[in-house]
Amino acid sequence: MQFTINQAEMMEALKTVKCLGRSALPILNHVLIEAKEGTVIFTMTDLTMLVTFTAAVTVTVAEEGTYAVDYQQLLNTVKALPKKAEIVVQRLEGSIEIACAGRKFVRGMDAEDYPTGPTVRMAGDRYTETRDEFEVEKRTTNTYTYEVLETPLQQLCLPREQLATMLNQAAYAAAQDDSRPIFQAIYTELKEDTLTMVTADAFRLLKHGVEVPGAGSWEYPVLIPAKYFVHIVKLLPKECGVDIEVRFTCDKAVEKNGQAISDAPTLLKALQVCFTTETTTILLRPIEGTYPNYRGIVPKGWDTRLVCATAELLRGYQALLPVAKDASNITTLRVVEDKAWIEATAEGLPEPTVHEVSGGVTGPTVQTILNCQYMLAFLKATKAPEVAIELTSSARPVVARPLGGVPGEETLYVVMPMSVNR
Numbered sequence: 001m002q003f004t005i006n007q008a009e010m011m012e013a014l015k016t017v018k019c020l021g022r023s024a025l026p027i028l029n030h031v032l033i034e035a036k037e038g039t040v041i042f043t044m045t046d047l048t049m050l051v052t053f054t055a056a057v058t059v060t061v062a063e064e065g066t067y068a069v070d071y072q073q074l075l076n077t078v079k080a081l082p083k084k085a086e087i088v089v090q091r092l093e094g095s096i097e098i099a100c101a102g103r104k105f106v107r108g109m110d111a112e113d114y115p116t117g118p119t120v121r122m123a124g125d126r127y128t129e130t131r132d133e134f135e136v137e138k139r140t141t142n143t144y145t146y147e148v149l150e151t152p153l154q155q156l157c158l159p160r161e162q163l164a165t166m167l168n169q170a171a172y173a174a175a176q177d178d179s180r181p182i183f184q185a186i187y188t189e190l191k192e193d194t195l196t197m198v199t200a201d202a203f204r205l206l207k208h209g210v211e212v213p214g215a216g217s218w219e220y221p222v223l224i225p226a227k228y229f230v231h232i233v234k235l236l237p238k239e240c241g242v243d244i245e246v247r248f249t250c251d252k253a254v255e256k257n258g259q260a261i262s263d264a265p266t267l268l269k270a271l272q273v274c275f276t277t278e279t280t281t282i283l284l285r286p287i288e289g290t291y292p293n294y295r296g297i298v299p300k301g302w303d304t305r306l307v308c309a310t311a312e313l314l315r316g317y318q319a320l321l322p323v324a325k326d327a328s329n330i331t332t333l334r335v336v337e338d339k340a341w342i343e344a345t346a347e348g349l350p351e352p353t354v355h356e357v358s359g360g361v362t363g364p365t366v367q368t369i370l371n372c373q374y375m376l377a378f379l380k381a382t383k384a385p386e387v388a389i390e391l392t393s394s395a396r397p398v399v400a401r402p403l404g405g406v407p408g409e410e411t412l413y414v415v416m417p418m419s420v421n422r
Contacts, residue, residue, distance in 0.1 A: 002088070003063075007078060029072070031068070038060075048228060049231075095108055126254070154190070158195075158242055158244065183200055210408060235282070237279075246272075246286075303363050309359070312359075313375075317372055317375050319355050320343070331343065340357045341356045378415075384405030386404050
């Protein structure tokens with residue numbers, strides 16, 4: 001393998017294919033480099049995400065070939081080279097040579113063991129899975145043969161900036177811990193030209209929808225890992241269109257331990273989500289499972305409503321944060337007739353720290369205890385000039401809505417009240 005490439009294009013390729021973190025598997029800390037047909041393809045994966053960048057603008061291929069190279073060492077080496085300099089890369093035994101302002105060497109590994117993306121099965125294909133099951137209070141190992149009935153494909157094209165904006169509005173409410181993987185996902189659906197993203201954990205829920213004229217509808221929602229979704233958008237060029245494809249398979253078990261099955265249900269599986277730009281292709285494995293019915297969590301109405309400036313409420317919670325941090329982030333929101341205030345108290349202080357909020361109030365007196373960090377996350381992400389806080393009682397969920405924002409966008413934020421005993 002031997003090729004010539006501009007330093008700037010190689011740096012762009014290496015930055016684009018960077019996956020999250022380092023792996024305990026040595027091969028996954030390498031970038032796969034493939035030179036063929038006048039292009040050089042850079043690929044990295046962490047087994048959940050696979051990123052491919054195709055360099056062609058400044059590339060000349062002298063000898064085709066494939067090799068896996070230590071990513072961090074290669075990145076540091078190329079970064080230190082003169083900007084926009086011409087680099088000659090050649091494979092040697094156990095390493096590559098980089099000829100530019102002298103000779104540098106980076107260790108590598110054979111490409112045969114490098115993982116590939118998920119297998120795309122087509123209608124009529126068969127595959128087997130072995131799993132442990134309990135039958136009549138006894139654990140047994142069964143082997144199933146499945147047949148692919150169909151492979152639905154859902155598509156959407158969005159500007160990268162619009163996708164990034166949606167994620168900024170939605171991703172922060174996804175769960176950070178892995179105790180319930182389903183809550184680490186962004187529930188994504190497309191219905192009647194509206195793209196909706198939903199995130200939640202045990203104490204809050206966020207729904208953000210954006211009109212996408214002409215996009216139509218998807219038949220199935222998909223669960224995209226939140227941290228990967230955010231990382232992917234950061235990798236993509238700022239001014240580009242992103243083609244999104246979600247591939248499913250409808251499978252049915254036809255054999256169990258070699259015996260035919262006739263009454264097995266049809267299984268729908270999300271196989272992969274593909275993000276494509278002019279130079280980059282990213283394959284991502286969705287999260288499996290059924291997302292909870294989030295619509296049942298959202299209150300149907302309100303008794304008291306506070307409308308105030310977003311910036312003012314943000315300043316209030318920021319002012320209370322130093323105190324709330326010492327008291328499990330507990331803050332109290334009080335709404336009385338024509339005024340409202342938020343307060344926090346901590347051990348050692350003579351009385352609560354209070355911030356008055358100017359705004360319009362509709363409805364009777366009410367108060368509730370909210371997590372200061374949760375409210376700050378919502379207010380920092382909100383670009384609308386005003387927000388509405390809707391309440392029913394101290395024990396019921398609180399709904400926050402941005403007002404006067406971008407036409408065609410709608411956000412709903414539901415926060416569970418805190419217990420002082422928690």
